[in-house]
Amino acid sequence: MDIVTDTLSALWKVLAVGILLGAGLPALYALGLRSLNAGRTVNADGTVSGSASAGGRAVGFVILAVVIAIALFGIVVIVWGKQIFGA
Amino acid sequence: MEALFILIVVVVVALAFDFTNGFHDTGNAMATSIATGALKPRVAVGISAILNLVGAFLSIQVALTVTNKIIAIQGDNGAPIPSLMGVPILTIVFAGLCGGILWNLATWLFGLPSSSSHALFGGLMGSAIAALGWGGVKWSGVITSIALPAIFAPVVAAIVSAIGTRLVYAITDRLAPESRERGFRWGQIGSASLVSLAHGTGDAQKTMGVITLALIAYGSWTSTDSIPWWVKIACAASIALGTYIGGWRVIRTLGKGLVEIESPQGMAAEAASAAAILTSSHLGLALSTTHVATGSILGTGLGKKGATVRWGVAGRMVVAWLITLPAAGVVGAITWGIAHGLGPNAGTAVVLAILIAASGFMFYRSRKNAIGANNVNSEWEGGLAPAAESTQPVPAAGTPAKA
Numbered sequence: 001m002d003i004v005t006d007t008l009s010a011l012w013k014v015l016a017v018g019i020l021l022g023a024g025l026p027a028l029y030a031l032g033l034r035s036l037n038a039g040r041t042v043n044a045d046g047t048v049s050g051s052a053s054a055g056g057r058a059v060g061f062v063i064l065a066v067v068i069a070i071a072l073f074g075i076v077v078i079v080w081g082k083q084i085f086g087a
Numbered sequence: 088m089e090a091l092f093i094l095i096v097v098v099v100v101a102l103a104f105d106f107t108n109g110f111h112d113t114g115n116a117m118a119t120s121i122a123t124g125a126l127k128p129r130v131a132v133g134i135s136a137i138l139n140l141v142g143a144f145l146s147i148q149v150a151l152t153v154t155n156k157i158i159a160i161q162g163d164n165g166a167p168i169p170s171l172m173g174v175p176i177l178t179i180v181f182a183g184l185c186g187g188i189l190w191n192l193a194t195w196l197f198g199l200p201s202s203s204s205h206a207l208f209g210g211l212m213g214s215a216i217a218a219l220g221w222g223g224v225k226w227s228g229v230i231t232s233i234a235l236p237a238i239f240a241p242v243v244a245a246i247v248s249a250i251g252t253r254l255v256y257a258i259t260d261r262l263a264p265e266s267r268e269r270g271f272r273w274g275q276i277g278s279a280s281l282v283s284l285a286h287g288t289g290d291a292q293k294t295m296g297v298i299t300l301a302l303i304a305y306g307s308w309t310s311t312d313s314i315p316w317w318v319k320i321a322c323a324a325s326i327a328l329g330t331y332i333g334g335w336r337v338i339r340t341l342g343k344g345l346v347e348i349e350s351p352q353g354m355a356a357e358a359a360s361a362a363a364i365l366t367s368s369h370l371g372l373a374l375s376t377t378h379v380a381t382g383s384i385l386g387t388g389l390g391k392k393g394a395t396v397r398w399g400v401a402g403r404m405v406v407a408w409l410i411t412l413p414a415a416g417v418v419g420a421i422t423w424g425i426a427h428g429l430g431p432n433a434g435t436a437v438v439l440a441i442l443i444a445a446s447g448f449m450f451y452r453s454r455k456n457a458i459g460a461n462n463v464n465s466e467w468e469g470g471l472a473p474a475a476e477s478t479q480p481v482p483a484a485g486t487p488a489k490a
Contacts, residue, residue: 007231014366015247018243018363021358022360022363023247023248023250023358026254026351027251027254027255029255029354030259030271033271034262036270079288
């Protein structure tokens with residue numbers, strides 16, 4: 001039954017990494033968007049007032065850049081990971 | 088001479104399978120982006136096709152292990168068992184591919200996303216059982232490579248996607264709906280592109296492995312740890328072309344049928360799919376892209392407060408998944424019987440004719456309620472077929488993303 005437990009332990013890792021990256025990255029992206037829109041408020045009638053603050057925009061773009069960097073790094077690890085880090 | 092004829096047919100049919108694999112699975116990556124209007128349908132399938140092509144060339148793993156996990160026609164190093172060299176192995180592979188193609192087309196006709204890999208495995212298992220008896224299948228491999236992943240993949244993806252969806256909505260609940268929708272479209276496009284790339288690295292490889300196995304069985308290739316360059320190019324091109332043609336029926340079910348999707352949900356779903364697929368392939372665990380993508384889309388419906396999941400549609404998919412292996416297996420076994428019974432030349436020709444006729448019939452049936460880029464996003468009214476008046480292009484939620 002070793003192969004079954006091996007498979008289950010691999011699935012467990014997929015779930016853990018999945019939550020970390022698969023749910024974490026969209027959440028980080030959402031933080032970036034929120035920061036980009038900091039300073040703007042939505043009124044009760046749905047209109048938007050105020051303008052985005054410069055600081056918020058700067059932080060927002062940094063966060064989005066981090067998200068993109070992590071995603072690209074992920075691709076590199078997946079495609080070339082075995083050559084870079086060994087098996 | 089006999090073996091050469093089957094070899095040529097096997098290569099062509101394998102590429103045809105690769106093509107159906109591409110168009111059946113376009114929806115896994117792009118259904119959500121098409122449904123939310125983040126990408127126009129034609130643009131979406133175009134991007135997905137290019138990334139599948141790139142992914143197919145990036146795949147570096149040895150592909151001969153794909154069949155070797157499931158059926159007992161190869162030795163430990165991946166080379167065919169000597170007694171099966173030539174016609175026997177080519178016939179088994181040919182019949183298996185027929186089972187895979189016909190199941191892919193049948194599920195596409197009904198607009199059901201189902202795993203192309205399972206269809207291929209099912210077909211191969213059926214033909215191997217017919218040829219070699221029950222010992223022709225490696226049952227432990229079936230449990231670890233097919234059964235367990237099939238049960239867990241949708242669950243894992245749904246959990247990740249539901250958590251992501253919940254987080255994303257919680258974080259952005261005070262944003263103006265338009266800026267939220269617009270902002271997430273870009274995230275959606277990025278994450279969907281990742282899924283396309285991952286699909287290319289994983290799925291094109293399977294066909295490369297099958298063709299290489301056939302070449303070894305025929306005797307025109309000997310290396311078990313490399314693939315002829317023309318096989319790589321042909322497989323990459325087939326899967327990309329299939330992706331570009333777009334399995335609109337499946338895209339429609341995934342994008343409109345299961346859950347009504349907004350772009351934050353689309354991003355959460357595709358990010359969950361990409362993470363699950365890439366992590367599992369890194370760990371050498373073959374999760375089906377289809378199972379993962381479907382689970383993610385379902386999960387994003389569960390994660391958003393007030394969203395409805397159409398459980399009837401989900402139930403039909405599960406039924407299709409459960410009968411994939413036996414259905415493709417029966418076709419694989421019957422076609423093996425015909426091909427083997429009538430002898431290598433006549434048998435192969437007859438099966439090929441049956442395959443072409445059955446495929447043509449299913450294509451003909453699909454034209455009766457054709458679904459394409461024009462009506463893929465029509466309102467879901469109880470079934471795949473859109474209402475007659477909605478053949479005009481229906482704008483999805485909002486307008487496409489602007490630069």
